[in-house]
Amino acid sequence: MLDYMEVFNSYIMPATIETLDQMVDKFNAASGGAIRLTTQSYDGDFFQSSFFASLHTAQRRVDRYGTNSAVANTDLTQNKFVSVKVAGGFGPVLFEPSQLTWLQKPTAEGVAVISQNFAEAIMQDQLNSAIASLVAAIEAQTDATYNAATAVSPALGIDQRAINKSHAKFGDHSASIIAEVMTGSVFHKLIDQALVNENRLFVAGNVRVLDILGRPFVITDAPALYEERSPNNDYEKVLGLSDSAAIVSDGGDVITNIQTSNGKERIETTWQADYTFELGLKGYAWDMTNGGKSPTDAELATGSNWDLVATSIKHTAGVLAIGDATVE
Numbered sequence: 001m002l003d004y005m006e007v008f009n010s011y012i013m014p015a016t017i018e019t020l021d022q023m024v025d026k027f028n029a030a031s032g033g034a035i036r037l038t039t040q041s042y043d044g045d046f047f048q049s050s051f052f053a054s055l056h057t058a059q060r061r062v063d064r065y066g067t068n069s070a071v072a073n074t075d076l077t078q079n080k081f082v083s084v085k086v087a088g089g090f091g092p093v094l095f096e097p098s099q100l101t102w103l104q105k106p107t108a109e110g111v112a113v114i115s116q117n118f119a120e121a122i123m124q125d126q127l128n129s130a131i132a133s134l135v136a137a138i139e140a141q142t143d144a145t146y147n148a149a150t151a152v153s154p155a156l157g158i159d160q161r162a163i164n165k166s167h168a169k170f171g172d173h174s175a176s177i178i179a180e181v182m183t184g185s186v187f188h189k190l191i192d193q194a195l196v197n198e199n200r201l202f203v204a205g206n207v208r209v210l211d212i213l214g215r216p217f218v219i220t221d222a223p224a225l226y227e228e229r230s231p232n233n234d235y236e237k238v239l240g241l242s243d244s245a246a247i248v249s250d251g252g253d254v255i256t257n258i259q260t261s262n263g264k265e266r267i268e269t270t271w272q273a274d275y276t277f278e279l280g281l282k283g284y285a286w287d288m289t290n291g292g293k294s295p296t297d298a299e300l301a302t303g304s305n306w307d308l309v310a311t312s313i314k315h316t317a318g319v320l321a322i323g324d325a326t327v328e
Contacts (some may be wrong), residue, residue, distance in 0.1 A: 023073055032216045033185060034318075035130050036177035037123065038249045067121050082287075083247070083280030087294050090118050092259075092270035117274035118273060122250075126277050130246040131181060132224035132301040134239055137284045137318040140303030141301060143313045144169050149324040157327030158186050158236050166240055166321035173314035181218040181239040183225045189328060224301060226325065234325035245317035251280040284315030285309045 028036055060071065093114060113153045138144045146166040148156040156162065182190075227235040239245075249250045253276055280286070284306040291305035299305055310316050 015306040031218050032178045034216070034242055035134075035181070035218070035246045035249065037126055037223075038247060072135065075185065082285035083183040083249075083278050084288075084291065084295060084300075085278050085287040086129060086300070087120070087274070087275055087276050089153060089272070089274050090155060091272035093272070094270050096266050096268055098266060114271060115138060122275060122277075126248040126250075126279075127220065128224070129224045129277075129279055129297070129300055130248050131220075131222040131239065132297065133279060133306065134181075134241070134246055134317055135224040135237055135320060136301045136303040137306035137308075138239070138283050138316075139237075139322075140306070140315060140316060141308060144316065144318070145320045147324065149233060149322055155327060157325065158182075158189060158238055158321060158323035160190065162321045162323050163238055163240065163327075166238070166319040169319045170242075170314050176242045176314075177215075177240040178243055179216045179218060179241050181220070181222075181225070181241060183221045183236065184219055185221075185325075186225075186236050186238060186323075187217065187219050191328070201301050232326060236323050236325045238320065238321040238323075239318055241318035242316070245282050246276075247280050247282075249280075250275075272312055281306060281317050283308065283310035283313075 028038075035112045146162060146169060148158065149167070150160040151165075163180065167177055170177060225239075227237065229235060254273055255275075256271065256273045258269060258271050260267060279300070287305045287307050291302070293300055295305070308316070
């Protein structure tokens with residue numbers, strides 16, 4: 001039986017990787033590339049890439065008839081984007097080997113069940129982590145956030161005007177916002193406000209990608225899109241994202257282990273997996289000192305762990321609209 005289960009385990013990993021690649025392709029194509037899930041990876045805890053800072057401030061006016069006085073230098077400088085590697089696990093999943101043989105189920109059926117759930121769990125983890133990091137990083141920048149719950153009195157909820165005002169934070173770059181990310185509750189509020197959509201682009205688990213007014217709307221009840229506050233002014237949040245706002249790179253290092261144990265009336269087997277992925281945000285660098293290595297969910301969702309390194313907010317991941325959840 002142990003030999004049989006080792007054969008079973010050898011099929012788990014290839015099937016999982018293939019399924020995950022297929023989901024990545026569908027999600028990226030449907031969501032317009034605002035949140036990119038990739039299967040590329042890198043070594044180490046962090047990935048750093050340098051870029052030259054903007055030199056536009058070096059432009060100046062010249063007086064041809066004035067005193068030829070000295071002017072201050074503008075230094076050619078570099079900054080860096082920093083991505084961080086995140087670790088996750090799946091299982092252990094407990095089952096009895098005799099279950100399959102007793103029911104005369106083919107090995108492929110068990111492989112499909114575990115692989116599909118594992119692949120969906122990885123994608124959901126990647127997406128939720130990206131959304132939590134985006135919300136944290138963007139909300140920490142007042143120039144990128146519009147809060148309808150505090151901007152006016154009485155407090156307002158999420159509507160088209162609040163989303164539009166968040167887009168205005170990008171000024172003449174607002175057209176670079178290519179996708180919205182929101183919960184199902186907010187989406188249906190917008191439907192009630194006469195935004196109609198019938199074009200469903202992609203479904204995987206409880207993640208849906210829809211198209212409204214020519215712009216993809218990613219509909220998923222990610223925890224970071226709802227903030228519980230007291231006493232009754234909870235927040236709902238909508239992300240407006242630019243191209244490649246978040247890049248999630250699958251580590252490609254799925255490690256699985258299967259273990260069969262004796263000592264009970266029936267033999268039991270557990271299946272467990274470890275995995276990693278890398279996460280980077282456009283215009284922000286992971287703070288390697290404050291955030292550290294192998295971050296937790298709470299650390300990813302802490303705005304001060306994502307340092308703004310772009311010279312203009314218009315060149316970053318996007319904007320955030322916040323509204324009072326109690327307002328329809």
